[in-house]
Amino acid sequence: MTNERRWADTSGLPPAPDATAKPVTLAHVARLAGVSENTVSRVIRDKGSIAPETRQRVNAAIEQLGYVPNRAAGSLASSSSLIIGVILPSLSNIVFPEVLRGINAGLSATPYRPMIGVTDYDLDIEHQLIASLLAWQPAAIITTGFDHTVGARRMLENSRVRVAELMDIDNAPIDLAVGLSHHEAGRAMAHHLVQRGYCNIAYVGHDWTADRRAHARYVGLCEGLAETGLSLVAECRTDQASSTLEGRKTLSNLLSGGVHIDAVAFSNDDMAVGGFMHCLAVNIAVPEELALIGFNGLEIGQVLPKPLTTVLSNRFAIGKTAVELLLAGVQRPDETVKIDTGFSIVEGATA
Structure with a gap:
């Protein structure tokens, strides 16, 4: 078998530009298109009324010359x-x-x-x-x-x-x-779980230092539970960024505490998907033995064997x-x- 290299056909292209040539300017484009420099500028910035034929000539000149607008210079002007x-x-x-x-x-x-x-x-x-x-x-x-x-x-x-x-x-x-x-989203998570009949609700979360919005959802979750006379029965949070791996580890740590839990609210879907994987690994039936809810509405949560209950952010x-x-x-x-x-x-x- 022979090695074959495919090269672009350059036979119809103009010769390579002289490396010492001056760069193409707005004036070059204007001269080739037969218009003023101001007209070229307005076409580039899409400002003002420009006749279609004029716009076409300017764009053709830009393409032919390979002109690149100087945005920085335009901003100064x-x-x-x-x-x-x-x-x-x-x-x-x-x-x-x-x-x-x-x-x-x-x-x-x-x-x-x-x-x-x-x-x-x-x-x-x-x-x-x-x-x-x-x-x-x-x-x-x-x-x-x-x-x-x-x-x-x-x-x-x-x-x-x-x-x-x-x-x-x-x-x-x-x-x-x-x-x-995010505060209201946390309250909505609490109300949804309570309306489904869960009363032993726990929380699994990730680092709040980097993700203050996750903390706001946690506060809303706690307030939402308090409005129904409940509070979190347990919580466990990693000091790492959210990930499916951290979600799996942190749910495992939570459940090792010996507290009876029937539902877990996660800081987001990444963590919740990891929690679902932990349940699969140790044969915890979801939601019959443990209910899970996430936040974000990510596609990965909807392709699990059981689609994730979550809060969709737009x-x-x-x-x-x-x-x-x-x-x-x-x-x-x-x-x-x-x-x-x-x-x-x-x-x-x-x-």
Whole structure:
């Protein structure tokens, strides 16, 4: 057998550009398209009324010349750019890629593009990312939650850039908050379990230092139980980030305490799926011997042998709604706004 290499057919392409040539500029595009530089700029920024034929000529010239717009220079000229800064705590946690999908959907029909940073739940890293993004004079910055360093909050407040804080509405936003009340979601978990007849309810959770929203759900859960005259009979929490492995380990630790438990509320679906796997491994019948409820409504929980009972957060809608509201008004309003995207109980088959 002979080795065969496939190469791209370059016979019809123009010769490679001279490495010493000057970069293509807006003026080159304007000259080739037969329009003014201002017209080229408006086509690129999708601003103003442009005749379809003119737009086509400009786009053809851009493609022919391989012109790449200098966004930084444009921001200096107009005091704002087409950048939307997006700061997420994680991309390994499936919750946040779904929020990002919503953001991308909201931006898809606009000239704006996201510039993404990941904090790994570290507020100092968020502080650095906010400073870097503000240097680009973005049209808006999207962050997660209300927790920021004092310096980061001051930068956001003083910038007058539109700011959306996502996932939570239980505190006061800098500008716009889009999400759900995690406190109310915790109360709803408690009420659902009690209405199903469970009274010996325990809690399994993960690190609250990084995930303050999980703590808010725990507080809501406890208050919801208290409203029915109950309280948690046991609880066990790992100091690690949430994962299926930690959920399995932590439920095992909880059940080794010898307390009679008929239902467990988990801090999220990752932990609950791990708990379900522990029940399979040690032959605990779910929900007959032990009921389980999670939070987030992740797909993995719905493909278990018994679909997970959980609370669905509308993550895609959170991202898309935030972008649409930010771009609907480029000036920061005098009054802050909270948008509740809500949640719903997915009844499943585990509680």
